[in-house]
Amino acid sequence: MFLKKLTLHNFKCLSNIELSFEKTQTTNRKWTLILGENGTGKSNILKSIALVTLGSNALGELLGNTDSWITLNEKSCTIRAVLETKKGEERIISLQFNRGDNLSKIISNNRDSLHLIDDAIENADRNYFVVAYGASRRLSNEVFSNFEKSRNGRSINVRNLFDNASTLNPLTAWIIELDYRSGNEGINLVKEALNDFLPGIDFHSIDKEKKQVLFQTLDGIVPLDQLSDGYQNMAAWIGDLLYRITETFKDYKKPLEARGLLLIDEVDLHLHPKWQRMLLDFVGNKLPNFQVVATTHSPLTAQQADKGELFALKRNDNNVVEIIPFIGSPKSLLVNQLLMTPVFGLETDESYEVQQAKETYELLKSKDGSLNSGDKEKMKVAKQKLKTMLPKRTAPASSVKEMDLLERIETKLSIKK
Structure with a gap:
């Protein structure tokens, strides 16, 4: 469907x-x-x-x-x-x-x-x-x-x-059960999927005695429940999804x-x-x-x-x-x-503080000679912020090289014509 x-x-x-x-x-x-x-x-x-x-x-x-x-x-x-x-x-x-x-x-x-x-x-x-x-x-x-x-x-x-409040399938228990039930074939499918979905770590092994699924990380071998929140969040729904698909389509050679x-x-x-x-x-x-x-x-x-x-x-x-x-x-x-497209709707990619400083400066500047002492001080503060915080928009070196290459290609094409 x-x-x-x-x-x-x-x-x-x-x-x-x-x-x-x-x-x-x-x-x-x-x-x-x-x-x-x-x-x-x-x-x-x-x-x-x-x-x-x-x-x-x-x-x-x-x-x-x-x-x-x-x-x-x-x-x-x-x-x-x-x-x-x-x-x-x-x-x-x-x-x-x-x-x-x-x-x-x-x-x-x-x-x-x-x-x-x-x-x-x-x-x-x-x-x-x-x-x-x-x-x-x-x-x-x-x-x-x-x-x-x-x-x-x-x-x-x-x-x-x-x-x-609904909990997902307990991934560790399911993997252990899958290992008992289908051996390497079932585990290899889960192992491959989790390795792809969880970049930077690898499925290591199952510790049946401690009832833990272990992963190889940069910090060593770590059980699933001690991974970072980001890894656990991904493992939770990906593992649950794998369970639901493989159980529903278990007669498929390639259930995924x-x-x-x-x-x-x-x-x-x-x-x-x-x-x-x-x-x-x-x-x-x-x-x-x-x-x-x-x-x-x-x-x-x-x-x-x-x-x-x-x-x-x-x-x-x-x-x-x-x-x-x-x-x-x-x-x-x-x-x-x-x-800054309509789907996100941001007016600028600058920080909120810089945006506010710009708006304050432009507003006060439009008043010309009608500024009081308080306005002048606000304008001074806004101007100083913009001087120190306004981001520089210089193109990175790679962009310059790419543009130079494009110009040379265009020149060669025009000569051939």
Whole structure:
């Protein structure tokens, strides 16, 4: 299954949003990145996708208070998704929640759409395979054998997106169990994936006596639970994702090449800028057939998006949230250039203090001869700040060399003409 289009009406703070996931008329985008200030509904877009693809059984476990999904002072909300099956067939799934409806009424009102999902799931529970992660994702120390037995598998796959307190699969326990169950074959798959996703460290071994998974780091051999927060955060959701994929598609020779949909909020959470710049490549290379919809605040992550893959949620003058596509390719811009495009909306790449000093200086300068002694002192302070703090914008030596090379190439080409 792939997403082709999502339309939201009065869903939380999103009164009227339409987002296409089509790359061309015949293909769907692999990546969709969504930016936006806090409170513009980035997470709500991910939740709406999860809700409309869950099916009736799992929907009941995550829906909660129906009214909480409906925009204030509105009577109902609608989620409409156009999906494409593996065979290229379209499925239109639409859910409407009316204020005051209980679960039974919701399922009854949306019977036809839910029937499409439920039939597909009944035929094979891995149809419409969706996994989702919220911004709070940490390693769990729970006992694996008692962890996921009580709830519907589809709701478990997305629960972390809806519940900040929801823990992920305890990675150490699963790897130890996998080692007992399938030996080197299963462990090698996990080892290779973790090595790729966790740059700078390597999967070392399993200490069965101490029940620890060990990694080789620059500081020596370290158990998983003693790695840095950044590594643990990545290991938590990547390990959980690997578990869900390999368990669901365990009859596949290459389970990571299965089709699915990954929803992840703040995809680059806790990651150093060096890792952020490589993250999309890591995910894309390991999961070549997954469609990914993710949110981010990072220009370094946004810079990895290709043409048509980056969008921003912004409030207009009427306080209505709109979705704005990025025009062009983020990959062709420098990070500071990207920050000053409409999707980020920064007015300058200078520090806030320098920006304030400039504004103060320009304002006072415009008063000309009407400055009092206090204004003159403020202007003096602002001028001194600009003198000492204004960044220099000299081009690096490599840029000069590159420009010189281009000029020489152009000269040779013109001579040949």
